[in-house]
Structure formats: C-alpha cells, structure tokens
Amino acid sequence: EGDPLITEVQEWASSLGEGVDATPYGMPIEFESDVVRRNVEWLTADQISSINFTPIHALDGTITPQGCAFERHHSGAITLKKEDYRLMINGLVDTPLVFTYEDLERFPRSQQTFFLECAANTGMEWAGSQLNGAQYTHGMIHNMEYTGVSLRTLLEEAGLDAAGDLKDKWVYVEGADASSNGRSIPMEKALDDCMVAFKANGEALRMEHGYPVRLVVPGWEGNMWVKWLRRIEVMDKPVESREETSKYTDTLEDGTSRKWTWAMDAKSVVTSPSPQMPIKHGKGPLVITGLAWSGNGAITAVDVSLDGGVTWQEARLAEPGKKMALTRFYLDINWDGSEMFLQSRAMDETGYVQPTKAQLREVRGLNSIYHNNCIQTWHVNAKGEANNVEVS
Amino acid sequence: EKLGLGRAATEAEVAAWDLDIFPDGSNLPAGKGDVWTGEEVFADACAVCHGEFAEGAGNWPKLAGGADTLDHEDPLKTVGSYWPYLSTTFDYVRRSMPFGAAGTLSDDDVYAIVAYILYSNDLVDDDFVLSKETFSDVVLPNAEGFIVDDRAETEYGTFTNRCMSDCKPGAVEITTTVVFPGDPNSGFDATPISQAVMGTAGATPDAAASTEEASAEDAPAEETAVVGEVAAPAVMALDEELVAKGEKVFKKCKACHKVGDKAKNGTGPILNGVFGRAAGTVDGFKYSKPMLAAAEGGLVWDETELSGYLANPRKYMKGTKMSFAGLKKDKDVAAILEFLKSHSQ
Known part of the structure; x- marks a missing residue:
C-alpha cells in the first residue's frame, strides 16, 4: 500500500521540535554517537601520554571537525588560559621578545588548510595487518583550516640580523606542558610556511589541540606541531632533543637510523568500504571513497584497484589537490557482488607514486616504526564485509 | 616592517x-x-x-x-x-x-x-x-648510528612507477590476515605485535594482558563500601567548592592514580574509597614493603594520616613507592582530601 513513513503522518511532521538555544554549543545528533575518537588502551603505558584515532571511516569531505580530530599528548592536555599565555622568542635574535595572546591577534593574519599526520600513523602495520579499521590504521591524521600569524612575521619582529647567514640556522620550538616536547626546525622551513595558529575551522583551538596557540608545520610530522607553544629559540645548531633522537627516528634493517625524516610522503587510504564500513546494500551502485595527502605538495591523482594492484583506474578528485592538505577521492562503480582487494594509490606533484609495503620494506626493513605510507589493502568479501589484509 | x-x-x-x-x-x-x-x-x-x-x-x-x-x-x-x-x-x-x-x-x-x-x-x-x-x-655507543634523512636518494627516484594494468604476475592472494579482527579494545588476542609504535612505550602482549588483569582485579564496589563503613561515617558532608579545587590539585596525582567508575590500578592504586580505608588493601596492587608493614600495623587513611602522607610522602613513609614530592600548601592538602572524600561515599 505504501511506506507508512510516507503514508502516515509522523510525529516529527506534526508536533514541534526543539527551540533555538536548546544546546548553545551544538553536539552531533544522538544517532551519530558512533562517530568518535577511539584509542587502543594497551598500545601505551598510560592514557595521559597516549594517542587516539580520528574516525576517518565515517567522515566525508576533507575538513576534520575538531571534536573528533585525533589527540596525542606526552603529558596530558593542559588547561591554559589566554590571560596566562606567553610566547617567548629568544636566542640569536636582535631583541628577545615576549608576546601575550592579545599581541598575537594584532599581527597580520593568514589562513590555510593543512593536514597533520602523526609520524607513527600506520606504524602498527609494518610487521603485518594488525588492526581492523581505517580509524586505527590511518586515523592519526586530521585536516583543519588554521588562522594565525606566520612564524616568519614573529621572527622578523624579534629581528634576525643577529643570526647572520640564515642558511644553517635553526629554530627550537617547545610547549608549555610538562613534556615541553621540544623540536628543532631548520630556519628555511620556519621562514617558509610555518604558522603560529590560534583558530582552527573558524573557532578557538580545542584544549587537546593546544589551546590557545599551537605551531603549524605544513606537511611535516605531527610531533613538530608543538601545542601550547611557549618558546621559539633561534640557534646555530639543532638541540637533538628526546623527540628528535630517541623517538621519531626511523631504524633501518642494518640497525642504522634515519633522523630528521620530517616530511610525510604521499599516502592514501580507502575510508569506505573498510572494516568499520561494510557494504550493506548488496550488489549494484557503490561509492568507493577515501583520502589522499602529501607532505611534499599537492595530490595530482589517486588510483583505485579492485583486484589487489593488478589493474588500476583513476579515481575522481572531489576538488583539485591543495598543497599539504587532504584531498577527497571517489570511484563510483557497479559492484557485481564478487570479492575485492581494494587499494588506493596517491600521486603528488613531485612525481612520487605511493609505494607498496613490499617496496618500503625492501628499503627499510621492518623496524622503521614511523613514516609508513604504504598502499593499504581491504579484502571485501561477497557479503560486503571488509578486513585488513596483505596480498601477494 | x-x-x-x-x-x-x-x-x-x-x-x-x-x-x-x-x-x-x-x-x-x-x-x-x-x-x-x-x-x-x-x-x-x-x-x-x-x-x-x-x-x-x-x-x-x-x-x-x-x-x-x-x-x-x-x-x-x-x-x-x-x-x-x-x-x-x-x-x-x-x-x-x-x-x-x-x-x-x-x-x-x-x-x-x-x-x-x-x-x-x-x-x-x-x-x-x-x-x-x-x-x-662520555660518548654513547650509538652516537654514530644515525644518518640524515636519505629518502630523496634511496626512495623518491624509485617510487615513480604508475602502472595501470598487468602490474602483477599471476593471481593475487592474501598473505597476511588481520591480527585483531574485532574491536581492538575488547577480545584481546595475545598474538605478538610490532614493538614501540608510540613515543612512550611499545605494545606487548604482556602489557596488554596485565592491563586486562588489572581491570579484572579492580576492587569490587561492595568491598570498598564495607571498608568505608567500618572506618568512616557513612555520609560525609562535602564542601563542593573545595571538592572542585581538589579536583584541580588532583592533576598532580592522576598520572599514577585513578578515581571514578572506570578507574583501574595504574602506577598507583585506585583511590575510590581511600578516605577511611585501611592502608595497603586495594586488590591487585603491589605495595611497597613499608606500606605493607604500615598496613600490618593497622594504618587507616583518615584525615591526619593522609595529610601527613601527602605533604611529604617520603618523609612520612621511608621507602614508599610513591615518587611524589608532596603538596607544599596546606590548602592544597585540604582540597585534595575533600576531593578524595567525594570519591569515598
């Protein structure tokens, strides 16, 4: 006779909904409560110095809402008021300066969208398929529109004449939290595109992302994006701090380790279908979608394979790739109901083609931990269920 | 400019x-x-x-x-x-x-x-x-063990082949299936897993297993309540403002101690019900010898004892495992006691 949802007057079509201001700062509707950050408790010794994962499997578009953008803290997310915030620039500068939060808001602003990827994203997967879901294998990433002041502007305000030739100079950046999480950044990068940001996606940074001020280091590993940024020191050599020696270095098969592996190479992943996003509608039209990014420039193309990498077809980019920002891709197919080995492969403007795990292992071995940008495979069976696998 | x-x-x-x-x-x-x-x-x-x-x-x-x-x-x-x-x-x-x-x-x-x-x-x-x-x-043994990022030489020139068809010989087969098929926070499967993904520590099955044990061995709520009844009044009046202040002070403690419904033993024992509890009695926590001796001697965590301990742990109890310098301000001690009280009824 017809769908009662159509033929009968529904409660919501007759009575009244909530008034304005029911939730002065809105939350997602209750039916979306599954779209949340998740951690894996046994990964770390403690939940304070730990990480969780963005639910990329359930998102579309490219902007990550702050409320579900992954968190990584080394000594917990601190509560720091704007009034108590101070930023110091010292070292080889003409005048060591201290800025308040209000000072920062008076500098000319810039605004740009960038991805932040933890160097350890996909790090679990070096030795084989470990966790079942794009959220867990690739969720240490987010992508936000930042507003702030360029780091160059602040450095020039302190004056760089004292530093002399800038070619071999560095800046050291550290946070106000107990870990301080200091990193050395070459001056060339500092003056190129780094940003001292105080807004993300139009609103203040969240506490867990460094409120009130964090550093943005486009395309480079997330650990360098120091949160609660409190000090910038101009130096003639790197500090070689804990976070740039004992951690965030990549050990090769012969026991030698790479350091200063800052850029996050081109990478992509199919976010749906994926283990947390099985195909429920059976055969017929199917949207395959995912994300691609490169720390070395803009994404120029993404290919998708349904057969584990034997044949590839070019996917459709939702928008042309932007430098160091997430790019959304789609491949619309007519699924015949047979099993698939779904893969995606990103290309960036440098001509780089995202490698297979075998290619990476050939160069690096299995102990690299960080910077795993391999092609990911989801095995989709005839029922539409997907699992994390490796293929020949 | x-x-x-x-x-x-x-x-x-x-x-x-x-x-x-x-x-x-x-x-x-x-x-x-x-x-x-x-x-x-x-x-x-x-x-x-x-x-x-x-x-x-x-x-x-x-x-x-x-x-x-x-x-x-x-x-x-x-x-x-x-x-x-x-x-x-x-x-x-x-x-x-x-x-x-x-x-x-x-x-x-x-x-x-x-x-x-x-x-x-x-x-x-x-x-x-x-x-x-x-x-x-002092020169550390691995001082010469690092090279500067060489991906430009070893990888970038090689990773350029955008093959579109016949890219692999023969049929594709699964070589590795997923180790943790379900929700990674439940149904833990103790299959070896790659070490040291995170900056702080590596994942090991042992650690995971001990986490699960700790959870299984959480002191049952009734037991805590019984202990509480013996040593402390059933209901304590709370100064909510002070509780809120105490919650802030508790940040100094929460690296090691948990409170609340989901609390588990960590580096230190859970503190639910600590106020009025006999010392050294949280199930599944390995106390130091001095703490066990004090417990043997009948130590109960009342206001006086907790104040003394928190002000200067190592002076109060030589050899305690609690590596905390102590709360210098009396008002911080008072606040945290109120906070702990609020988790003890």
Whole structure:
C-alpha cells in the first residue's frame, strides 16, 4: 500500500521540535554517537601520554571537525588560559621578545588548510595487518583550516640580523606542558610556511589541540606541531632533543637510523568500504571513497584497484589537490557482488607514486616504526564485509 | 616592517625557560652527581615506572640494556643502546621528568640520575661523577648510528612507477590476515605485535594482558563500601567548592592514580574509597614493603594520616613507592582530601 513513513503522518511532521538555544554549543545528533575518537588502551603505558584515532571511516569531505580530530599528548592536555599565555622568542635574535595572546591577534593574519599526520600513523602495520579499521590504521591524521600569524612575521619582529647567514640556522620550538616536547626546525622551513595558529575551522583551538596557540608545520610530522607553544629559540645548531633522537627516528634493517625524516610522503587510504564500513546494500551502485595527502605538495591523482594492484583506474578528485592538505577521492562503480582487494594509490606533484609495503620494506626493513605510507589493502568479501589484509 | 608588538624579555625570564642542552654540553647548569647518589634519587623519583635498575616496569620505557639489538627484530632502544647524545638524557630528565612532577628535580639530582642511568647501562664505573666538566668525556655507543634523512636518494627516484594494468604476475592472494579482527579494545588476542609504535612505550602482549588483569582485579564496589563503613561515617558532608579545587590539585596525582567508575590500578592504586580505608588493601596492587608493614600495623587513611602522607610522602613513609614530592600548601592538602572524600561515599 505504501511506506507508512510516507503514508502516515509522523510525529516529527506534526508536533514541534526543539527551540533555538536548546544546546548553545551544538553536539552531533544522538544517532551519530558512533562517530568518535577511539584509542587502543594497551598500545601505551598510560592514557595521559597516549594517542587516539580520528574516525576517518565515517567522515566525508576533507575538513576534520575538531571534536573528533585525533589527540596525542606526552603529558596530558593542559588547561591554559589566554590571560596566562606567553610566547617567548629568544636566542640569536636582535631583541628577545615576549608576546601575550592579545599581541598575537594584532599581527597580520593568514589562513590555510593543512593536514597533520602523526609520524607513527600506520606504524602498527609494518610487521603485518594488525588492526581492523581505517580509524586505527590511518586515523592519526586530521585536516583543519588554521588562522594565525606566520612564524616568519614573529621572527622578523624579534629581528634576525643577529643570526647572520640564515642558511644553517635553526629554530627550537617547545610547549608549555610538562613534556615541553621540544623540536628543532631548520630556519628555511620556519621562514617558509610555518604558522603560529590560534583558530582552527573558524573557532578557538580545542584544549587537546593546544589551546590557545599551537605551531603549524605544513606537511611535516605531527610531533613538530608543538601545542601550547611557549618558546621559539633561534640557534646555530639543532638541540637533538628526546623527540628528535630517541623517538621519531626511523631504524633501518642494518640497525642504522634515519633522523630528521620530517616530511610525510604521499599516502592514501580507502575510508569506505573498510572494516568499520561494510557494504550493506548488496550488489549494484557503490561509492568507493577515501583520502589522499602529501607532505611534499599537492595530490595530482589517486588510483583505485579492485583486484589487489593488478589493474588500476583513476579515481575522481572531489576538488583539485591543495598543497599539504587532504584531498577527497571517489570511484563510483557497479559492484557485481564478487570479492575485492581494494587499494588506493596517491600521486603528488613531485612525481612520487605511493609505494607498496613490499617496496618500503625492501628499503627499510621492518623496524622503521614511523613514516609508513604504504598502499593499504581491504579484502571485501561477497557479503560486503571488509578486513585488513596483505596480498601477494 | 616591525610593528612594535610584544616587549623585551628579561634575562631572568629567558633563563627560566631557555633550558635546552646541546650535544656538546653547552647550556649545562653548574652541579654534579655521582652514581650512588643517583641510585638513591632514581629509586625515589624514577623507579616506580622505570624499575629499580632502569630495566622498566610494566609498559613504561626501559632505560638500560638492549646493546647490539638495533639490527634485530624489535630492537630494544634505551639510553645505552640507542640514544646518540647524553645531553638529551640530561635535558629530558631535567625538564620533563618525573612524569607528573616535571621540573621538580635539582640540577645535582639530575646529574646524579643521569650518572646512574649511565652506570645501569655499564657505560661508567661506580665511582663516576657526572658534572659539566666530565660531561663530554662520555660518548654513547650509538652516537654514530644515525644518518640524515636519505629518502630523496634511496626512495623518491624509485617510487615513480604508475602502472595501470598487468602490474602483477599471476593471481593475487592474501598473505597476511588481520591480527585483531574485532574491536581492538575488547577480545584481546595475545598474538605478538610490532614493538614501540608510540613515543612512550611499545605494545606487548604482556602489557596488554596485565592491563586486562588489572581491570579484572579492580576492587569490587561492595568491598570498598564495607571498608568505608567500618572506618568512616557513612555520609560525609562535602564542601563542593573545595571538592572542585581538589579536583584541580588532583592533576598532580592522576598520572599514577585513578578515581571514578572506570578507574583501574595504574602506577598507583585506585583511590575510590581511600578516605577511611585501611592502608595497603586495594586488590591487585603491589605495595611497597613499608606500606605493607604500615598496613600490618593497622594504618587507616583518615584525615591526619593522609595529610601527613601527602605533604611529604617520603618523609612520612621511608621507602614508599610513591615518587611524589608532596603538596607544599596546606590548602592544597585540604582540597585534595575533600576531593578524595567525594570519591569515598
């Protein structure tokens, strides 16, 4: 006779909904409560110095809402008021300066969208398929529109004449939290595109992302994006701090380790279908979608394979790739109901083609931990269920 | 074009924040520390997470051992086996440790701790004294073990083939299936997993198993309530404002201690119901010998005892595992007691 949802007057079509201001700062509707950050408790010794994962499997578009953008803290997310915030620039500068939060808001602003990827994203997967879901294998990433002041502007305000030739100079950046999480950044990068940001996606940074001020280091590993940024020191050599020696270095098969592996190479992943996003509608039209990014420039193309990498077809980019920002891709197919080995492969403007795990292992071995940008495979069976696998 | 924003930093301000130490030892503070002092300080401030001999506890980082493992499967990366520069250890310990009480160690104590970590890695003798002067005598074994990022030479030129068809010979087969098929937070399968994904610690089945044990062994709520009834009034009037203040002070504690419905034992025992509880009675927590002895002697955590303990843990109980410097302000002690009370009824 017809769908009662159509033929009968529904409660919501007759009575009244909530008034304005029911939730002065809105939350997602209750039916979306599954779209949340998740951690894996046994990964770390403690939940304070730990990480969780963005639910990329359930998102579309490219902007990550702050409320579900992954968190990584080394000594917990601190509560720091704007009034108590101070930023110091010292070292080889003409005048060591201290800025308040209000000072920062008076500098000319810039605004740009960038991805932040933890160097350890996909790090679990070096030795084989470990966790079942794009959220867990690739969720240490987010992508936000930042507003702030360029780091160059602040450095020039302190004056760089004292530093002399800038070619071999560095800046050291550290946070106000107990870990301080200091990193050395070459001056060339500092003056190129780094940003001292105080807004993300139009609103203040969240506490867990460094409120009130964090550093943005486009395309480079997330650990360098120091949160609660409190000090910038101009130096003639790197500090070689804990976070740039004992951690965030990549050990090769012969026991030698790479350091200063800052850029996050081109990478992509199919976010749906994926283990947390099985195909429920059976055969017929199917949207395959995912994300691609490169720390070395803009994404120029993404290919998708349904057969584990034997044949590839070019996917459709939702928008042309932007430098160091997430790019959304789609491949619309007519699924015949047979099993698939779904893969995606990103290309960036440098001509780089995202490698297979075998290619990476050939160069690096299995102990690299960080910077795993391999092609990911989801095995989709005839029922539409997907699992994390490796293929020949 | 300068805007004239901000103000000049004072020397004292720069000195307060500019603490980073360089590999050549520049910017090191005055001071010194020997191995045996280091052992004592380490036992007090570090051993609760890193083990008495820097061998690591639970899932926390091991600081010693691992020599010649870097080219093995799952290498053990410690100060001795992996860290290239001693300056990094000094810098990190001085600024960021102990976990939950960063910046509370004296420079002499930091020198002593670093000397002890060197000793525990068999890198110095037991009569070694670390100071600004002896610092550069120490060269760590893996100092030459690092190369600057060479991906441009070893990878970028190779990863350029955009094959579109017939890219693999033969049929594609599954070679590895997923180790943890379900929700990774439930139904844990103790299959070996790659080490050290995170900056802090590696995932090991042992650690995972012990986490699960801790959860299974959480003190049942009824038991806590029974203990509470014996030693404390059934209902305590609470000053909510003070409870809120205490919650803030509790941040100093929560690296090790948990409260609330989902609390589990961590580095320290859960504190639900601690107010009025007999000491040393949380199931599944391994107490220090002095704490067990005090418990034997009938210690009950009432206002007086907790105040004494929290103001100066190591003075109150020599040999306690709690590596916390103590709450200097009486009002902080009062606030935290109120907060703990609120979790004890």
